Amino acid sequence: MSASLWVLAAMVPAGLVATYFWRVLGVVAVTRIDPESDVLLWVRAVSTALVAALVMRMVIVPSGVLADIALWHRLAAVIIAIAVFYMASRSTNAGTFAGVIAVALLHVMLGQG
Amino acid sequence: MACSFIGFGALIHDTGFPLLAGALTSVLIWALPGQVLFVTMWQSGAVLPLIAAAVSLTAVRLLPMTIGVLGKVRLANAARWPEFLLAYFCAVTLWVLSVTSLSNVPRPQQLPWLVGLGFALMWSMVVVVPVGYYLADILPPTMSAAMVFFTPSFFLISLMASAKWRFDYAAIALGCLLYPVARQLAPDFDLLLAGVGGGTLAFFMFRPRRRGLLK
Numbered sequence: 001m002s003a004s005l006w007v008l009a010a011m012v013p014a015g016l017v018a019t020y021f022w023r024v025l026g027v028v029a030v031t032r033i034d035p036e037s038d039v040l041l042w043v044r045a046v047s048t049a050l051v052a053a054l055v056m057r058m059v060i061v062p063s064g065v066l067a068d069i070a071l072w073h074r075l076a077a078v079i080i081a082i083a084v085f086y087m088a089s090r091s092t093n094a095g096t097f098a099g100v101i102a103v104a105l106l107h108v109m110l111g112q113g
Numbered sequence: 114m115a116c117s118f119i120g121f122g123a124l125i126h127d128t129g130f131p132l133l134a135g136a137l138t139s140v141l142i143w144a145l146p147g148q149v150l151f152v153t154m155w156q157s158g159a160v161l162p163l164i165a166a167a168v169s170l171t172a173v174r175l176l177p178m179t180i181g182v183l184g185k186v187r188l189a190n191a192a193r194w195p196e197f198l199l200a201y202f203c204a205v206t207l208w209v210l211s212v213t214s215l216s217n218v219p220r221p222q223q224l225p226w227l228v229g230l231g232f233a234l235m236w237s238m239v240v241v242v243p244v245g246y247y248l249a250d251i252l253p254p255t256m257s258a259a260m261v262f263f264t265p266s267f268f269l270i271s272l273m274a275s276a277k278w279r280f281d282y283a284a285i286a287l288g289c290l291l292y293p294v295a296r297q298l299a300p301d302f303d304l305l306l307a308g309v310g311g312g313t314l315a316f317f318m319f320r321p322r323r324r325g326l327l328k
Contacts, residue, residue: 003131003134004131004132004133004134007130007131007134007155008133008134008137008141010155010161010164011134011137011138011141011142011151012141013161013165014151014161014162014164014165014168015138015141015142015147015148015151015165015168016141016142017165018142018147018165018166018168018169018172019142019143019144019147019168019169019172019175020200020201021169021172022169022172022173022175022176022179023172023175023176023179023200023201023203024197024200025176025179026175026176026177026178026179026180026183026200026203027179027183027193027196027197027200029176029179029180030179030180030183030184030187030196036326040173040176040177041278041280041316041321042312042313042316043170043173044173044174044177044281045280045281045283045284045312045313045315045316046170046173046284046308046309046311046312046313046316047170047171047172047173047174047308047312048272048276048281048284048285048288048312048315049284049285049287049288049291049307049308049309049310049311049312049315050150050167050170050171050288050304050305050307050308050309050312051146051171051268051272051288051308052269052272052284052285052286052287052288052289052292052307052308052311053288053289053291053292053295053303053304053307053308053311054146054149054150054153054171054265054268054304055265055268055269055272055288055289056288056289056292056293056307057153057292057296057303057304058124058149058153058261058264058265059265060292060293060296061296062127062261063127063128063129063153063156064126064127064128064129064261065127065249065254065257065258065261066127066258066261066262068254068258069255069258074262077262077266078265078266078269081266081269081270082269082270082273085270085273085274090273090274092267092270092271092274095266095270095273095274096263096266096267096270097266098266099262099265099266099269099270100259100260100262100263100266101259103258103259103262103266104255104256104258104259104262107255107258108255
């Protein structure tokens with residue numbers, strides 16, 4: 001419980017303030033700032049790359065049960081997810097679930113290979 | 114949406130993050146990439162300012178989303194404080210709903226309608242996260258692993274789906290490719306290095322010329 005409280009206290013500046021800042025800027029910007037200015041597009045690129053890196057971190061260095069699935073199975077599942085996404089005419093659901101099913105099937109069928 | 118928060122619950126279980134704090138990330142952060150980033154960086158022992166910087170950078174996409182939602186529902190001469198309240202709930206799901214289901218709601222009631230919806234969604238997710246947490250506990254390991262895998266799979270596909278400019282695709286590719294390098298170079302700054310480096314590189318390599326894609 002005390003661990004929870006400590007994390008929650010940390011989450012106010014590093015979570016609430018860090019995210020609500022951009023929403024407030026949105027409220028202000030709706031009458032003033034151009035959302036497609038160079039600075040904001042650059043920040044968008046950084047944000048995109050950061051989430052992509054986060055995906056890679058979860059895939060390459062997972063923490064618990066996912067670590068029992070071979071690395072190349074995890075990477076193959078990512079590629080399958082992207083392939084199905086495009087084959088299913090850019091369906092987010094199809095792509096996402098293809099990745100989830102692929103990682104389980106590869107593990108069950110091919111074991112630790 | 115519920116699926117992604119069940120996956121998040123499984124992820125919390127997997128990393129050993131406290132459940133109560135994990136469930137409340139939905140209230141304090143309310144944007145799943147930021148929530149996942151907070152949990153993974155916290156568990157790897159990153160210092161708070163770095164976590165704050167990284168979480169904040171993932172939340173940048175909330176800016177155009179907030180503008181998109183408010184642009185639809187705000188009234189020119191009304192008080193502005195309800196807009197700040199609505200902004201607190203703005204994230205991708207509310208943005209999608211504002212595009213798809215506002216036509217049945219009379220214009221002056223649209224803003225309060227979305228606030229109510231956002232509030233309901235947020236607290237539903239606070240309940241759904243523990244469901245994922247306990248499912249991960251009782252399901253066989255392969256199924257729990259697949260549940261945890263939902264999050265990266267969903268994030269990557271969502272990035273592809275929301276990419277509009279060439280630099281978006283370049284940022285996805287460079288973020289992925291630079292991550293292993295960044296991890297070797299600076300394990301404590303891996304995400305920020307790959308994100309800021311990859312994003313900046315992508316932006317200047319494919320400098321956007323066409324505008325008006327966000328509307």
